[in-house]
Amino acid sequence: MNELEKQKVEILLVEDNPDDAALTIRTLKKHNLANNLRHLEDGQEALDFLYDEINPIPRLILLDLKMPRVDGIEVLRKIKSDPVKRTIPVVILTSSREDRDIVESYNLGVNAYVVKPVEFDQFVKAVTDMGLFWLILNQSPLHR
Amino acid sequence: MQIHTKDRITIGFLFAFLLLILLGLFSYFSIRQLVEVTNKRVMATALQQTSEQILKEVVDIETAQRGYVLTFDAQYLQPYQDALRPLREQVALLETQLQNSPKMVSKVKRLSALTEERIKYTERVIGARIQSFEDARLLIATGKGKEITDSIRYTIKGIQHYSDTEIKYLQNLSDRRLATMQYTLTAMAFSVVSIIVILFYTINTQLKFRIHTEAKLREKIVEVQELYDEAPCGYLSVKQDIYLSAINQTLLNWMGYQRDEVIGKLKFEDLLTPLSRKSFLESFEKDFEKYKRDGVVNGLEFNFLRKDGSEFPVIINSMAVFDSQGQFLQSRTTVFDNTERVKSETKFRSVLESSPDAMLIVGQQGEIQLANHQTEKIFGYNRASLIGRSVEILVPKELQSAHIEHRNSFFNSPQRRAMGEGINLMALRANGSSFAVEISLSPLKLDDELLVIAAIRDVTANREANEKIMNLNKELESFTYSVSHDLRAPLRSINGYGQILKEDFASELSQEALLPLDSIIRNANKMGTLIDDLLEFSRMSRREVLQDKVNVQAMVDNVIEERASENTKIEFKCTKLDATIGDNNMLRQVWFNLIDNAIKYSGKQENPMIEIGCTSDPSWVTYYVRDNGAGFDMKYAGKLFGVFQRLHKMHDYEGTGVGLALVKRIIDRHNGKVWAEAEVNKGATFYFKLPQS
Numbered sequence: 116m117n118e119l120e121k122q123k124v125e126i127l128l129v130e131d132n133p134d135d136a137a138l139t140i141r142t143l144k145k146h147n148l149a150n151n152l153r154h155l156e157d158g159q160e161a162l163d164f165l166y167d168e169i170n171p172i173p174r175l176i177l178l179d180l181k182m183p184r185v186d187g188i189e190v191l192r193k194i195k196s197d198p199v200k201r202t203i204p205v206v207i208l209t210s211s212r213e214d215r216d217i218v219e220s221y222n223l224g225v226n227a228y229v230v231k232p233v234e235f236d237q238f239v240k241a242v243t244d245m246g247l248f249w250l251i252l253n254q255s256p257l258h259r
Numbered sequence: 260m261q262i263h264t265k266d267r268i269t270i271g272f273l274f275a276f277l278l279l280i281l282l283g284l285f286s287y288f289s290i291r292q293l294v295e296v297t298n299k300r301v302m303a304t305a306l307q308q309t310s311e312q313i314l315k316e317v318v319d320i321e322t323a324q325r326g327y328v329l330t331f332d333a334q335y336l337q338p339y340q341d342a343l344r345p346l347r348e349q350v351a352l353l354e355t356q357l358q359n360s361p362k363m364v365s366k367v368k369r370l371s372a373l374t375e376e377r378i379k380y381t382e383r384v385i386g387a388r389i390q391s392f393e394d395a396r397l398l399i400a401t402g403k404g405k406e407i408t409d410s411i412r413y414t415i416k417g418i419q420h421y422s423d424t425e426i427k428y429l430q431n432l433s434d435r436r437l438a439t440m441q442y443t444l445t446a447m448a449f450s451v452v453s454i455i456v457i458l459f460y461t462i463n464t465q466l467k468f469r470i471h472t473e474a475k476l477r478e479k480i481v482e483v484q485e486l487y488d489e490a491p492c493g494y495l496s497v498k499q500d501i502y503l504s505a506i507n508q509t510l511l512n513w514m515g516y517q518r519d520e521v522i523g524k525l526k527f528e529d530l531l532t533p534l535s536r537k538s539f540l541e542s543f544e545k546d547f548e549k550y551k552r553d554g555v556v557n558g559l560e561f562n563f564l565r566k567d568g569s570e571f572p573v574i575i576n577s578m579a580v581f582d583s584q585g586q587f588l589q590s591r592t593t594v595f596d597n598t599e600r601v602k603s604e605t606k607f608r609s610v611l612e613s614s615p616d617a618m619l620i621v622g623q624q625g626e627i628q629l630a631n632h633q634t635e636k637i638f639g640y641n642r643a644s645l646i647g648r649s650v651e652i653l654v655p656k657e658l659q660s661a662h663i664e665h666r667n668s669f670f671n672s673p674q675r676r677a678m679g680e681g682i683n684l685m686a687l688r689a690n691g692s693s694f695a696v697e698i699s700l701s702p703l704k705l706d707d708e709l710l711v712i713a714a715i716r717d718v719t720a721n722r723e724a725n726e727k728i729m730n731l732n733k734e735l736e737s738f739t740y741s742v743s744h745d746l747r748a749p750l751r752s753i754n755g756y757g758q759i760l761k762e763d764f765a766s767e768l769s770q771e772a773l774l775p776l777d778s779i780i781r782n783a784n785k786m787g788t789l790i791d792d793l794l795e796f797s798r799m800s801r802r803e804v805l806q807d808k809v810n811v812q813a814m815v816d817n818v819i820e821e822r823a824s825e826n827t828k829i830e831f832k833c834t835k836l837d838a839t840i841g842d843n844n845m846l847r848q849v850w851f852n853l854i855d856n857a858i859k860y861s862g863k864q865e866n867p868m869i870e871i872g873c874t875s876d877p878s879w880v881t882y883y884v885r886d887n888g889a890g891f892d893m894k895y896a897g898k899l900f901g902v903f904q905r906l907h908k909m910h911d912y913e914g915t916g917v918g919l920a921l922v923k924r925i926i927d928r929h930n931g932k933v934w935a936e937a938e939v940n941k942g943a944t945f946y947f948k949l950p951q952s
Contacts, residue, residue, distance in 0.1 A: 134752035141759070181744050210747040212794060214802065233750045233787025235758035235780070 125151035127173040158185025195224040316346035493594030515566035639689035673702030792917035861888030881948040
């Protein structure tokens with residue numbers, strides 16, 4: 116990976132379901148938000164990516180909760196207890212509407228918790244709004 | 260110091276007696292003195308006579324001498340001869356009479372000497388006459404004779420003066436003595452009479468008082484006798500020969516006997532039923548000796564046998580009465596009818612025995628005082644072997660020391676409560692196995708002793724069932740968790756790819772292909788909604804109900820505002836809504852669902868109207884949502900709140916059939932009640948009420 120590529124990772128999508136990942140990427144693409152997106156398929160891959168010095172620090176992490184090997188909660192815990200990485204905005208993007216997941220995520224310091232709607236229109240809206248907000252509107256201390 | 264009346268009387272009598280003795284003594288001595296004075300007076304008078312006599316004798320001698328001298332006739336000498344002896348006797352007499360008057364002794368001696376001199380002189384004159392007249396005349400002429408006689412006369416006068424004075428003095432003395440005696444005797448006699456009058460009065464008063472007191476005493480005795488006879492308990496006495504010596508009327512009435520059938524004829528044991536008598540006689544010798552030694556025995560329980568053969572339970576207290584030598588005289592025995600107590604004890608026991616729980620009564624030291632039959636069954640101990648033992652033998656070893664502490668703290672603040680709330684309590688059987696129990700404790704105050712009643716329930720089955728339920732709940736939870744995750748993801752894919760087909764390949768698809776594609780998308784969406792509703796329902800069932808202050812008015816206004824913008828046709832009428840206590844989020848869900856429901860079913864009316872209001876009483880606040888919509892047939896009202904139950908066709912009114920079920924679940928969890936009234940095509944009213952607290 117060269118320096119140029121390193122610059123280009125803006126969104127880190129951690130999602131084990133390929134369909135959900137495809138729909139999410141498609142939606143982001145439609146709004147030109149997925150140009151610098153890296154898709155990883157479980158929590159372990161995400162941690163490996165984040166803790167490899169070679170890789171750039173992403174501007175937004177979209178994190179699914181229920182994944183093989185290391186789940187989303189664990190990844191969130193690691194990120195938010197890291198003195199440097201905890202400033203990366205993390206948005207949980209999940210099917211779970213369970214109270215305990217929401218409560219635990221917020222306790223760990225998640226930046227947003229979005230439930231994936233079943234209806235496609237709403238799904239598209241949710242992903243679009245999220246991408247626009249975190250990548251365009253939001254200011255992060257890491258990328259000034 | 261108070262002097263008793265009796266002593267006063269004795270003292271009075273003594274005083275009177277002393278006075279009388281004094282009176283006697285005084286009289287005796289006064290009389291003796293008087294006699295003495297009189298004697299002295301008699302002596303003084305005799306003295307005068309004697310001195311007169313002496314003078315007469317002297318004159319006689321002189322006369323005789325003169326006659327003889329003149330006549331020389333011897334016959335004149337005769338009076339002289341005759342006078343000599345009496346004269347000397349008289350002088351001697353005078354001497355003795357005056358021997359106690361020292362002043363007079365010299366005078367008497369002088370008189371005696373003078374008389375002797377006179378006699379001698381006369382003899383000399385007589386002797387001289389015998390010689391010659393002349394001799395005699397010469398001798399007489401000396402005047403010696405006259406001189407002597409004058410001296411005698413003078414002396415006698417002195418003596419007589421003395422005795423005169425003496426007589427006068429004695430007379431005076433005796434008069435004075437008499438007067439004193441008269442006054443003193445009168446005073447003493449008066450005193451004695453006064454004392455006797457006072458004594459008489461006192462004795463009389465005393466006697467009256469005594470008569471009065473005796474009358475009162477007799478009244479009291481009657482009263483005491485009545486008290487004895489009419490007492491609310493029985494009394495009886497037994498002498499050394501153990502026959503009944505006294506019995507009161509109450510006990511006679513209880514027993515159905517007459518007094519004369521009992522006194523001296525029946526023994527105590529004859530009052531007992533055969534069973535009681537047997538146990539009484541078994542230990543009588545020993546018990547009777549102990550009773551005579553201690554002087555008292557209390558709380559003996561017997562059954563008494565009435566004359567008619569019926570029986571009743573009694574409690575007996577008895578005191579022994581002893582004479583001054585400490586010998587047993589008789590018993591004084593109180594008999595209480597114990598029927599009510601035995602009855603309530605029987606009730607208590609049957610309650611205790613019929614309890615499905617093991618019941619223990621435990622003292623402050625942890626000793627088991629009573630155990631019911633169920634205790635034997637649950638713990639596997641023989642009941643008798645438990646009595647007196649520490650309750651900790653029923654507690655598993657590792658909990659025993661903690662149990663002792665808890666037990667002590669219970670007795671420090673005794674109140675009815677469950678033991679170890681929220682903790683899974685364990686108990687220990689006789690065979691060493693332990694089992695799950697629930698225990699409730701109640702303090703029991705008996706006299707001044709504090710006890711605790713412990714009701715112990717074997718909850719092994721309950722606890723196992725609870726664990727099962729909890730496991731099932733956990734399973735359900737993980738199931739719904741999977742559903743929310745795993746079931747929704749494929750639906751989203753179906754939906755998403757369908758949508759992509761429609762959007763990206765619409766030109767390539769025929770109208771026949773697009774219709775089923777829409778169907779696929781619609782059904783996938785519907786299934787998503789169903790799953791979401793179901794998950795919501797399950798979440799509401801499991802979530803803790805908070806106790807917020809709920810501003811219902813604001814909540815409803817907010818929901819209406821939200822919905823009215825999309826439904827401008829509908830008229831909302833809302834009266835003032837009372838606030839309540841409950842879970843804000845859940846109650847908002849209720850209002851949202853009910854109003855949503857009303858909007859849905861009235862939406863097809865010409866003039867749809869929704870009316871919201873509330874009524875309240877001290878225990879409940881009741882809210883309602885009324886619409887003028889489609890309504891429903893009341894015969895299906897029972898299905899209204901069931902999950903997935905729908906009363907309308909899907910193409911008439913859309914819905915998953917979860918909304919009202921959710922409303923019911925939430926209201927149930929608030930300890931409230933929800934119901935509906937409706938008529939087909941005339942609208943429906945949904946009510947729910949929440950407790951006021």
